[in-house]
Amino acid sequence: MAKALLIDSVESFEQSLPLIREAENEFATFTQEQVDKICEAAAMAASNMAIPLAKMAHEETGYGVVVDKVIKNQYASEHMWNYMRLKKSCDIIEENKAFGTKRIASPKGIVAAIVPTTNPTSTCIYKIMMCLKTRNAIIISPHPRAKQCTIRAAEIMRDAAIEAGMPPNAISWIKTPSLDISDMLMKEADLVIATGGAGMVHAAYSSGTPALGVGPGNCNVVIDDSADLRMAVESIIHSKTFDNGMICAAEQHITVLSSVYDEVKDLLKRARCYFLNDEEADAVAKVFFNFKTHGVNPPAVGQTAVHLAEMAGFEVPADTKVLVRETDDTSHDNPWACEKLTTLLGMFKADTLDEAFDICYKLVLEGGAGHSAAMYVNQEQQDKIDKFAERMKAARIIINQPTSFGGIGDLYNFDIPPSLTLGPGSWGNSAYAGNTQFEQLLNIKTVTTRKENMLWLQLPKKVYFKRGCTPVALRELSEVYHYKRAFIVTDANLFKIGACDAIIDQLKEEGLDVAEFFDIRVDPQIQDAMKGLPKMHEFEPDVIIAIGGGSALDTAKIMWIMYEHPDEEFLKMATNFIDIRKRVRFFPQMGSKAQLVCIPTTAGTGSEMTPFTIISDANTGMKWPLIGYEMMPLMAIVDCDNTMKLPPRATQASGYDVLTHAVEAYVSIYATDYTDGFAKTAVENVFKYLGRSYRSSFKGADPDPEAREKMIDASALAGIAFANAFLGINHSLSHKIGGWFHIPHGTANALLFPYVCKFNAQKHPYHMGTFSQYKYPHAFERYVELGELIGVKGKDDEETFNNWVKACADLKKEIDIPETIWEYLVQNHPDKTADQIEQEFLDVVDSMSEWAFHDACTGCNPVYPTIEELKQCYLRAFYGDEGFIERYGDVLSVPVDNPADTHAAYPNGLAAEIGLDKVGGFK
Template sequence: MSEAPKTKAEATTAKNANSAAADAPAIIVHSDEELSDKLVQMREAQKKFATYTQEQVDKIFYAAALAANAQRIPLAKMAVEETGMGIMEDKVIKNHYAAEFVYNKYKDTQTCGVLEQDLAGGMTKVAEPIGVVAAVIPTTNPTSTAIFKALLCLKTRNAMMISPHPRAKESTTTAARIVLEAAVAAGAPEGIIGWIENPSLVATQTLMAEADIILATGGPGMVTAAYSSGTPALGVGPGNNPAIIDDSADIVNSVNSIMHSKTFDNGMICATEQNVIVLDGVYDAVKAEFEKRGAFFLKGDDIDKVGNTVIVNGGVNAKMVGQPAPKIAQAAGVKVPAWTKVLIGETESVEVSNPWAHEKLTTILGMYRAKDFDDALAKATKLVADGGYGHTSSLFIDTRESEKMQAHRDAMKTCRILINTPAAQGGIGDIYNFQLAPSLTLGCGSWGGNSFAGNLDVHQLLNVKSVAERRENMLWFRTPEKVYFKKGCMPVALRELGEVYGCKRAFIVTDSFLYKNGNTQPIERALDEMGIVHSSFWNVQPDPTIQSAREGVQQIRNFEPDVIIAMGGGSAMDAGKIMWTMYEHPEEKFDDMAVDFMDIRKRVYRFKKMGDKCKFVAIPTSSGTGSEVTPFAIITDADTGIKWPITDYELMPTMAIVDTDNMMTQPKGLTSASGIDVLTHAMEAYVSIMASDYTDGIALRAAKLVFDYLPTAYDEPTNVEARDHMANASCLAGMAFSNAFLGVNHSMAHKLGAYHHIPHGWANAVILTRVARYNAAERPTKMGTFSQYQYPHAKARYAEMGRFCGFTGKDDDEVFENFMAGIEKLKEHIGVKKTIADYGVDEKYFLETLDEMSENAFNDQRTGANPRYPLIDEIKEIYKDAFYDRPASSYEA
């Protein structure tokens, strides 16, 4: 049995916990007694670092961010295993955020030399580093906070000595080591980052006394010690965020925002809502929505049992921090349904004697009824004053209620006032409001006894209120400059190369089958008629390889074309795009270009501009991939098995030519696989968290064309009308998912192809309705994170597409079921097999690869746009359902 192909994530594994003892360019403190001497060494390293230029610093900052980003999953696993807190998949987001968003925020910020110069006024501002930073890292966010603080120190030319939490020292120091080794490899001095191997009270106190500044993130006792050390300290205070739901608020959005926040990493981010205060007029509706989305309302004595289990002696019970709701209930001796996501205690007192009035840092939420807005403000003010001064407060309201918003703003003594925003994700910045700085250290100003207000940044001298209203980020609709379609259009469209673009030399990329069968001859004739010299490369394999691309690009460099024409299926077009990139920018690296991103606009790696040297024309010969209008390409290293998924709009072809004449010889198997792939593209684009009015219309039309014409194209291969409409469907769906992106269906299908060699379209089809049911859950475990995606509504979207395709029913549920049945009928008609096992996949090998395949599907770039944010175990269950043909009537949490 051959081994499964290796992925990029596997090719670069994180250092394990034992690496703290290995040789490395770190300063490691092994005993309390040697700390002072080690700090002297670190100061020498920092002194050298202080002489670096901005260019040197930015190179180091970039390398460190890339390295941390690449190890987000192993570090998340390590943090959960070591601390027993939180959710691994959510810690992946934290690690990703700490690397990618922080890099994006500060990549262009000048931190060296002259910052401002006013010659007329005689004012010059010069940046100088502080020196040695003492970084105290909490157990709740051990890896993401380490990444965040390390990157800030590297960007500002400071050295950093870490005092990790004893219960999280291995994961913290592993994260620091990953950043440090990448930084040193990029030119940073050795010893610029270090850590205390066996943290103790004595060592931490010594470090805080001898450092130049302290970054203190953690509990109140530690922060107090930092401020009492005699060293300048940037510490944070506790949060006790009261979220008011006004009677003008969008209830569905409000409740789902709170649930999304409260369940993120099991409620451990200190900005998370701790109590919700609901106006009387909407109280019952809010309660019903909470119950619908997985909250369980405690009754009677159970309220006190849970409250007194989580809050003990006026503080949070460490054993309950970051734990799932059912586990908390069990510890309190309370029975709740297994699906419970959050425990809610309806309560009245806002006094500190009430455990529900405290910061809880876990999956429980206090709920108060307010008779009017003034009463709500009074309750919120008291909760802030007794446990969350300076931290965060939330308001859910119709933003036209400006007087109420001003009253709330004036009353709240908090440095983050979040409007209509999930507080966990919103408070840390740059996700739901793009002016709020991304940070994992949230200051509370003088109100909270802190030396700075707001999210940790370079401006820490004033208390600044940041009123952050929720905003939907800019979207886009990007296509090739020109798209030509209709049977026989290719020779006419190709005239553009000479008449408009002035091309003189064309290079054709295709596969051997198409070349030997003469499919490229019409292109060559058209080029000859225009006097355009041409050459061809036809050694493209079904899964294009780097080796093949390098062979082709060598011919391209020798030939020096001004246009590349890729003809074929997705493989030929992908290979052509890669050759185009290698030709225009030979210095770029695939491992950089393939770096994953949460938001394509904020990615660490930036693609160079394409098209200045050479244009790119894509001509499909099958009706499936839509690659002629997409910014995607996949290339495989034949030596290592690593697949590099390359995504960027610079890879968008200059021109697409969709000529049905090139598709009339598709065999039935290709018609089936490519056709159902089109439907998958349309469905995933339509329910994507990034779907828009611009992508919705073409996704709907593409889906309907599949239902109307794929059976005919399959049954009657020479039917021109059916082929023509399927070609259009493929191109339309390609445009839709190029801008809305895909989801977990494609993530899982990619791995079925990589591990078990199921053709891509059929790999999508065999799980299609199961993934749709999974996405359609009204109470998903997690929903996707994107500012425009307000609450789970995938079922309504599927039903809308179903109606457009001709399926009816009395309500969304019935239409959805009929739509799913219609898809299954279509699959049967075109020969799609029912299960993974039916494709000859060996059960033993399937089970052996299941864990790895599921994790890699989770890590696939397409997963991020899925409406339901998947857990790895959930992906695994869908795979097993599809292998064993188990019923999938519900995937509710």
């Protein structure tokens, strides 16, 4: 790998510039295919290091929230690449033969990228992605207070891009920022992209080089009396607390119609906002507002509400999200009418909508001209929206969306390009009005209304169910599909007891050649799949038949991908996502060589219905979920005859796994009317039949075919539900503790389940899940519905929820699953003392928590957790509620805590290289 240029003085910059020019000239000759390969590699590298870069940025700047910076880093790589990946940017990008025209794209040359201290890693990632796509060389100029994390982000992307073929010096950076070097950079570059304070942007426009810049944001939000008030308040708080308010499009103040003012104020209070009195407001203003420049004092940027109050000399409740100041002063000298970039809001009252528009117009024009303005309103009242859009001098008119997300684009709307440089146009003395991407020759005023995603329900092509259906379904393989060569994937126990014999005999009778692989452990591992792959390649099947529990079915999916695409790297496909359709890495298309048929022999995983597989690495012990609809089987055969001999431990664990699948799908942010029915039927079946199925599994017990059939049906139904609504942190947590302590997956889910329900049931969590159709937290109400469904309705919703949790705990007892993780480990490790087991758990709980945060299931959870909150879930499940409170106090609802000291190995072989030693300590 070529060494990076060392630019730490004017002299070294002058010496480096010809080398950067040479790299840019070479890069300009690359084809679209070469460029896109480089872009994907750089995006993947940045996405994989989202967590360590977020931590590094927080440690260096002291601003914001670690887990929110993770989202920004993912957004800058994932959404940027998804937006650009199918677009042409090289040579002929458009041709109209009828008119005889061609449009040819050429790079501008060298881009000077000014990176702010507020979003140092995500902005760096975003600007590099744009330059790579357009074959421009880039020189990063980091903020002095964020230079280490910015440079690290650039290094990661540079190394990945060079490995993919980029000329070595096409990405460079200033190691030691200074005014002299910055002035020379802006004069010598071909384009300046400036993100930061007003002074820096002014310098960019004064440099004589074409520039794209961002002015201050001072977004005001009008709340009309026709709006969904709960959605408005929850969205505003969700946005305002995201990275502690540091995105320039974040809400700075709200204007509420008097007819609903008191109701909005009450909702804000219930959402854990604190209203300041006069004395407190003056004290806070002195902390955050620079009365000379009308800007924000740096120490106040990106801080929690609790910390801001402490800086101002008073205390607020420990779970406070935002400090709110009611005011009627719209002058630019009023701190509460200006940009804040932290967890503070001004609040204005208006008697009419026209008065509200006047307030909003004045605040936006004087404090953030051209940037963003927002409104919550009934979207059917288009006349109000049109009037608001016409009135505001703002490039982004954001309707019914959290503005931090709506403003940057592509999260709560789908026709605004994703961007972290938000041009304010001529209103804000900028050359461009809009989200910086490709259309920058016009001032474009964009009105965006909140839109919900197109949703889906995907199943195997054919699903056969009912006791005894297996022989009939298998007949189709020869009669309908005309398969000739069947490869059986199963586990050793099933194969040795002859559980597959009837299936193999039938296939042979129908004229198929058959081969088998059965060397599979309980947890499917890459190494197991690799052992069977040579035999599969030699046999060349046209159908793969997976028979068994989750281990066999998941291994078969892995082998199927390896068989069809031997060059694929699995851990690269184990990337998490905000939206599965916009993820950085997509799965390859399947079915060119063989199709997959799944025959479950356990009532648990539902893998026969899902695009999921769980992959483990024997070298590290880590488990990762792979999620891709390309892995959906052609056929699922759900026959309880194949589960009648399931032993007690497997019946117990897999049965509770069904409940976890169904419930997590029901409360997921992706849940729909289409998935809810499957989930609810599965829940009913589990509570009616799991105990019976378990009792019938012991030697000498009477068989209970009805219970067995209802449980395998429940497993398949829950599989359909979570195949399309996905899962949550119950699975994120169980994947990691299962890998670390070798706890069966379903048992791990059961040990965590009641505590996850309590965590998700927060009515006003610090962060709710981010998905446009998910309007506000309602997991509590969903759990209550399930409680009513199973017949434990109480005198009110609170009692019903408590009864639901108790019923789930009682079900664990009925099937002999211990209450706590500690109890389970003591029972299953008689060679160790309870104290030894406790210490072993405490030694790794930090690492498990961080890995669980990175798990693909976490983003679908109704509450988006901090790493610290995941740790608390682990500790509660380990000790039980009483044991946890005795040791730590009841602190589950403590707001976001930025662990400064963090450590774990990061996915895809990337080490945590940022000089950190240990996971953030529990407080």
